[in-house]
Amino acid sequence: MISEQGRILESLLSGAFICQISDEDGWRFLKTSGNSDKIEGQLNMLNRTLASAAEGEVFYAAYQTLGDNERKVLTSQFQDISSHLVPLVEWLLLVQQASGTDVPVTQGTALRLAEIQLTIEDTPAFAEQLAKISHYKLFGSTSVSVDGQIKQVFKRLTDLGYMLRPNQDKQIFIATGKVEYLYEVIKFIDETESLSLSEQADSAVQQGSLI
């Protein structure tokens, strides 16, 4: 029998993000003080360290010391992440608008595919937006129907770990902590590049209201 610690170590080493949605037991285990130190010691043996993001909502394994090889890996990962940003952000905004509650998707948000699909099909602007999003390389849909596009998008998001499908018989998806990680990445870019994104959005809204 594998112990809880071993199970978590394994999923960390296989590159998983541990959050309250994807693995609640593991997340609580890591949250408990003392447990993370044990894991940390074992990770250090493999030049890994336990990292957390989004105020401790997600845990993952990071490199302890960086050599040339590690930097290469990180660079290619970073290029992936930064190229995924636009499609993911557009998708998040589309879902937020289509669900009609004005609440952004956060960890634990449940998305019902059928409901979103219905709204998108009824609104040509949303359908156009979805077609644009689903044809990004990240999602890679070739379908012309809303049905095919939205299913492909959800499938890719589940593959990438942003969504979880708790029941395989139902088209209900739950956003994982990786979504929080995504927000964190955007926040980080915003701060380091001093883009002042929120102010841009605000001023755009005010200009819009003047017109």
Added chain:
Amino acid sequence: MNQNLHQAGVKLLNALSRHADLLMQVYLSGTVDESKFSPKVIDSLVQMGILWRPDADADLRLKNVVRQLLEGSLHDERNRQIDANIGSALKGLKTLADHYKEALQHQRFTEANAHLSDLTEHVYALTESLENNVRVLFSRINNEFGYVSSIDAKIRENQLAQSQVSELLGELEMFQFDELSEIAASNRELRHLLIVTLQHSFSRVTQELSIVQARLLSLLGRFRELRGRTRLLKGFLLHMEHSPSFVPVNYCGLTQVPMLFNQAEAVIKAAAVDVTRVEHEQDLQKLVSAIKTLNRPQKSYQPERAAHQIHVEKQSEVEFAEDKLKKAVEGYFCQVIDTGERLTALEYYQQHELAFDTEAWLYQVIGGYQGLTSEEQSYFAIEQSGEPHPVYNGNFIIRDVELGLR
């Protein structure tokens, strides 16, 4: 007087129930559609003080008391009013208590009783309104201001609720129990009403209000965070629209790579089963049972299966030897018919010096007989002569067949 009041109240309640449909419609839509209902009904409702016209040109509306009754009983979340006027209610209570005490001093007991029941009513009304206010606040928190859709509106509603809570708390400070206990003095009924009941409700309400305040603050924080996130996403998209060539600096080239982008590669690969460990036996057996035997032998070149040409020719005619045999049998049958005498098959065979094998001949004769229709069979009589097999029981060896007419 009392009888009249009773009758008038029953009449009013009857009117309410009789026109329940109209009233609910007014409650939901806000105003009366006067074209839909008869003017007589509307007039009577106006006279009873259920509907009123705020302005000469304005539409008829529901009286506020009726609306409050409906809101309170239906737990309608549109009810966002908080009655925080505790000060005047308290003053009323004090006055009534004074009346009561005075009546007691002058030994006017019926009057005192009336004052006491009045006071009871007011105390309970005050506690009820306090509890109602808290309930209204809680119901708004519990559905997270679900009656407005945008986050900005939710933030505004939250701020309104917070100001109401602080107002309520300010009013609650007006409860001065030392003063109340002075008024109640040693009177048991008054002490019970003014101190026990009010204090009970006071402590409960203050406790709940502090919870409400904490919940409102955390909700406000969440709403602000959500709004911040939406702004962040929208701002990012706007920025990408303005400068499509924007690419963030590769932070992984920095000497201090931020932890956010330091994400180790997966190192674990699937483990294998250890065949020498006994405790793995069960798993191994499962694995073995899952193996499928795929038997696909490599076939060597088979020349006979290779494609080759097929010549189609006209088939030469084949003459069957049985034809002769059959004809001979027919001849035998015909001779029996012609002569009308019994004749064994072997006798006929010898007479005509036939060249077939005798066994085949006998078989053919029997077969020829069996091959006739049952009607034709009935003209002939056939009899086999022979003996049972000497060694094996059940077998009968036919030596000859005799055929005759019936």
